[in-house]
Amino acid sequence: xxxxxxxxxxxxxxxxxxxxxxxxxxxxxxxxxxxxxxxxxxxxxxxxxxxxxxxxxxxxxxxxxxxxxxxxxxxxxxxxxxxxxxxxxxxxxxxxxxxxxxxxxxxxxxxxxxxxxxxxxxxxxxxxxxxxxxxxxxxxxxxxxxxxxxxxxxxxxxxxxxxxxxxxxxxxxxxxxxxxxxxxxxxxxxxxxxxxxxxxxxxxxxxxxxxxxxxxxxxxxxxxxxxxxxxxxxxxxxxxxxxxxxxxxxxxxxxxxxxxxxxxxxxxxxxxxxxxxxxxxxxxxxxxxxxxxxxxxxxxxxxxxxxxxxxxxxxxxxxxxxxxxxxxxxxxxxxxxxxxxxxxxxxxxxxxxxxxxxxxxxxxxxxxxxxxxxxxxxxxxxxxxxxxxxxxxxxxxxxxxxxxxxxxxxxxxxxxxxxxxxxxxxxxxxxxxxxxxxxxxxxxxxxxxxxxxxxxxxxxxxxxxxxxxx
Amino acid sequence: xxxxxxxxxxxxxxxxxxxxxxxxxxxxxxxxxxxxxxxxxxxxxxxxxxxxxxxxxxxxxxxxxxxxxxxxxxxxxxxxxxxxxxxxxxxxxxxxxxxxxxxxxxxxxxxxxxxxxx
Numbered sequence: 001x002x003x004x005x006x007x008x009x010x011x012x013x014x015x016x017x018x019x020x021x022x023x024x025x026x027x028x029x030x031x032x033x034x035x036x037x038x039x040x041x042x043x044x045x046x047x048x049x050x051x052x053x054x055x056x057x058x059x060x061x062x063x064x065x066x067x068x069x070x071x072x073x074x075x076x077x078x079x080x081x082x083x084x085x086x087x088x089x090x091x092x093x094x095x096x097x098x099x100x101x102x103x104x105x106x107x108x109x110x111x112x113x114x115x116x117x118x119x120x121x122x123x124x125x126x127x128x129x130x131x132x133x134x135x136x137x138x139x140x141x142x143x144x145x146x147x148x149x150x151x152x153x154x155x156x157x158x159x160x161x162x163x164x165x166x167x168x169x170x171x172x173x174x175x176x177x178x179x180x181x182x183x184x185x186x187x188x189x190x191x192x193x194x195x196x197x198x199x200x201x202x203x204x205x206x207x208x209x210x211x212x213x214x215x216x217x218x219x220x221x222x223x224x225x226x227x228x229x230x231x232x233x234x235x236x237x238x239x240x241x242x243x244x245x246x247x248x249x250x251x252x253x254x255x256x257x258x259x260x261x262x263x264x265x266x267x268x269x270x271x272x273x274x275x276x277x278x279x280x281x282x283x284x285x286x287x288x289x290x291x292x293x294x295x296x297x298x299x300x301x302x303x304x305x306x307x308x309x310x311x312x313x314x315x316x317x318x319x320x321x322x323x324x325x326x327x328x329x330x331x332x333x334x335x336x337x338x339x340x341x342x343x344x345x346x347x348x349x350x351x352x353x354x355x356x357x358x359x360x361x362x363x364x365x366x367x368x369x370x371x372x373x374x375x376x377x378x379x380x381x382x383x384x385x386x387x388x389x390x391x392x393x394x395x396x397x398x399x400x401x402x403x404x405x406x407x408x409x410x411x412x413x414x415x416x417x418x419x420x421x422x423x424x425x426x427x428x429x430x431x432x433x434x435x436x437x438x439x440x441x442x443x444x445x446x447x448x449x450x451x452x453x454x455x456x457x458x459x460x461x462x463x464x465x466x467x468x469x470x
Numbered sequence: 471x472x473x474x475x476x477x478x479x480x481x482x483x484x485x486x487x488x489x490x491x492x493x494x495x496x497x498x499x500x501x502x503x504x505x506x507x508x509x510x511x512x513x514x515x516x517x518x519x520x521x522x523x524x525x526x527x528x529x530x531x532x533x534x535x536x537x538x539x540x541x542x543x544x545x546x547x548x549x550x551x552x553x554x555x556x557x558x559x560x561x562x563x564x565x566x567x568x569x570x571x572x573x574x575x576x577x578x579x580x581x582x583x584x585x586x587x588x
Contacts, residue, residue: 012517019511020488026504027495029560036507036557040550043514050517054524067532068523071539072516078540079548086552091502098509098549101541108538109518115534116525127475225505232512237478239521245478246485247514253489254508258501335564350498357501364559371562375498 004056011049012243018042019247023254029370046243088365089322092355093153096221099228100146106231106248107139111194113238118189126186128238133182135234136194137201142227144205149220152209153354159214164207171207174200208274214354215396215434216273219262221355223270226255258356265350265376267402267412295430298448300457303424304464307333310387312343314379316417318352320393320427322362324454330392331366333462340469345372347379347389347415349397380416389420391441393454395433400440408435423447426457499560506553513546 019042025035054060060068086094110132117128151157164170178200181193212220233248263270307313315334321327334344346368352359360373374382383389391398398417402409417423423446430449432438441447450457496504519542523535 015514016485019514020492023489023496023504023507023511024492026500026507027492027497029497029500029557030562032500032503032560033554033557036503036510036550036553039507039511040554043510043546043550046514046517047520050520054520057524060524061527063532064523064526064535067526067536068520068539071519071523071536072543075540075543075545076547079544079546080551082544083548083551083555088556091506091552091556094548094552095502095505095509098506098513098545102509102512102515102545105515105519105538105541105545106512108534108541109515109522112522112526112531112534112538115530116522127472222505225508228512229508232515232518233482235515235518237475237482239518240474240478241517241521242478242481243514244518245482247511249482249485250489250493251508251512253486254493254504257490257493258505261498261501348498353502355502356505357498357503360499361502361556361559364556364561367559367561367564369562369564370499370560373499 005053008049008053009242012046012241013246015042015046015049015243016246018045019250023250088362089325090154091358091361092217092221092353093150095355096146096150096153096224099221099224100143100150102228103139103142103146103224103231105139106228106235107136107143107198109235110135110139110238111198114194115191118191129185129189131234131237132194133185133197135231135238136197137178137182138227138234139231140198140201141205141208142224142231144202145209145220145227146205146224148206148209149217149224152212152214153217157210161213162210164210167207167211171204174204174207178204212273213434215351216266216268217354218351218356218358219259219266219268219270219273222255222258222262224255226252226259229253229255262351262356265413267410295442296445296448298424298450300450300460300464301468303448303450303461304468306388306422306424307337307342307390307461308340308465308469310337310342312345312382312386313337313388313390314345314347314383314386314417314420316347316349316389316391316394316398316415317359317363318349318392318394318397319354319359320395321454322353322359322393324393326392326454326458327362327366327368329455329458329462331363331368333458333465334368334372336462336465340465345374345379345382347376347383347417348373349376349394349415350413352394352397376413376415383416383419384421386420387422389417389423391417391423391425391427392458393426395427395439396435398439398441399433399435399437400444401437408437417441418444418446421446424450426450426452426454428453503553503556503560506549506556510546510549510553513542513549516542516546518542 022035022039025031181196229251236244402412402414519538
């Protein structure tokens, strides 16, 4: 390493420091925007430093420059367009696509590095081979896995678990082929072996995500995010660049933490999720609700009276709310209630939505101020003081059956909606949630059901409150 | 093990620990923007794509560099823009248009800007 490249590594460390500070500023909504700006500045520094390095080295051919510039500009245009136009409900798909391209790019870096070094004198070094294989393996799995996840979220591929006959056997065979080729590469530099690892990993990524159900998507996205970070860090080892190593490790840590939080919020182990679970039929044990269930229904006017004369209302939004595009309507209802002096807050379960924190973004988009968005641990003690809990499009996360052992949701942390003085549930039908069991909250004597599409129901309630109170 | 490898591994492990420490403090409210921000950070792989393009001189090399640069650029640009877009939505107070006419005009309007409250 000469003086110039050493100095460049220091510039990369500066960029990495910007990433850490940027992530640190994300610990509060008030400073988060500045965090993103600091992080962006770090990225610009890193890319500029790389350009300086490339010009200094002077090895880039004219074709090389053209290829890089055209590729970068086209990629930037696609990224910019998708970032500007994406609906907030479609954020999980976009994040998944970014995971895919990030992992894919990391794998390509390693493949290129291998081809390049193989032709050089001395071949590929032992430790480089290890990192190359890891990068290619993780990067390729992430690439196809994220594409399948995005397809499931977008509805192109069915959201329910897809079980392929003999899938386990194929997966096992792929693992053997992948590890076998990798082991072979440790002793002999072989490009075909590396390509075999790529193909096995790409197929493995598909088979890994296909059997996972739609409700488990928050975990899957987090896990693939962690994978992408790790793949990028491995690419950093391959090309010996600190910026990639540090940035990759940060993302790996972030994805890992979120994966654990999401799995805990569903009281399921990662292994259980990866092997396919909810919706496969074998976990759905009927809850203790008897056949002659009595549910009370409520009309918009009565719901409006309850809401308008309450002093504290807690709104419990679920994915059904987002699916019905009712977040703006809910925010309007809340605003009307607040005008009357009603205290309104939102109880947000960690897995509400299709990715970690998704519901918060959807409500923020509908102009709900973030101090009203309460996390589960914060809001649960407040339910007994709430006059009305308004559940909109949430199901399994409110099921009191989770407190008892022996059913599909047992042990899952839930929102204590049943503790509220009165409960109004907006739902299209008595249909079950992802866990496939009846929700005992609906048969609670304090509960009234409002059968309607979330958007329509909220609009009706808002109109009724307005008429009622003039 | 070479010194360079030991250095790289040290940096990796320490960065992982820093990441766990820093990210563990992010509230659930911001988990989606956090993941999106992490997404843009792994767009650093663009640097890797540029560096491989720097030594490419064969057709295969050019193709790999092109695809890698395309992927990484989409990742980094899209990631930062969409994170910024999301964070812009998080406000401490409801913006003016959500308020009912009952509120006296002008009262509090000056601090109900579209910016994130601080």
